[in-house]
Amino acid sequence: MNLKPIRNETDLHNAFGRMEELWGAHPGTARADELEVLAILIEKYEDQHYPIGPSDPIEAIKFRMDQQGLSMRDLEPFIGSSGRVSEVLNAKRSLSLAMIKRLHVGMNIPYESLLG
Numbered sequence: 001m002n003l004k005p006i007r008n009e010t011d012l013h014n015a016f017g018r019m020e021e022l023w024g025a026h027p028g029t030a031r032a033d034e035l036e037v038l039a040i041l042i043e044k045y046e047d048q049h050y051p052i053g054p055s056d057p058i059e060a061i062k063f064r065m066d067q068q069g070l071s072m073r074d075l076e077p078f079i080g081s082s083g084r085v086s087e088v089l090n091a092k093r094s095l096s097l098a099m100i101k102r103l104h105v106g107m108n109i110p111y112e113s114l115l116g
Contacts, residue, residue, distance in 0.1 A: 003034065003037055003038070003041070005041065006041050006042065006044070006045040011045075012042065012045055012046075015038055015041060015042050015045075016042070018034075018038060019035060019038050019039070019042070022034055022035040022038070023035070053116075054112070054115075054116030055112075055113045055116045056116055057095055057100075057113060057114045057115070057116050058088070058089060058091055060109055060110075060113035060114060060116070061075070061088075061089070061103065061107075061109065061114075062089070064107050064108075064109050068107070072085050072086065072089065073085075075088075075089075077102070077106065078099060078102040078103045078106050078107060079095075079099050079102075079103070080099070095114060100114045100115065
């Protein structure tokens with residue numbers, strides 16, 4: 001096992017290549033340990049160089065609607081009247097804390113996504 005920090009794209013490419021070679025290693029072996037350490041190094045590099053910002057709350061709601069085949073009318077118990085649902089989905093009105101809680105509980109949308 002010859003591990004080193006990932007400092008650039010070439011190192012990252014090489015780390016992915018080595019990871020592919022190690023894929024499927026049996027747990028508890030040196031190869032599996034190397035695979036685990038490589039995964040941590042890759043994750044650290046990607047977090048630093050390719051950060052993922054917070055999700056947009058409206059996109060999170062629309063994504064869940066699409067997943068569950070819901071219409072705007074189906075959001076009324078969580079957001080309010082059809083006019084209010086339209087305003088929220090068109091970013092003309094912000095989500096209130098009460099709406100966020102109802103969307104989290106009723107539609108199982110993570111708070112982190114709704115508070116973005």
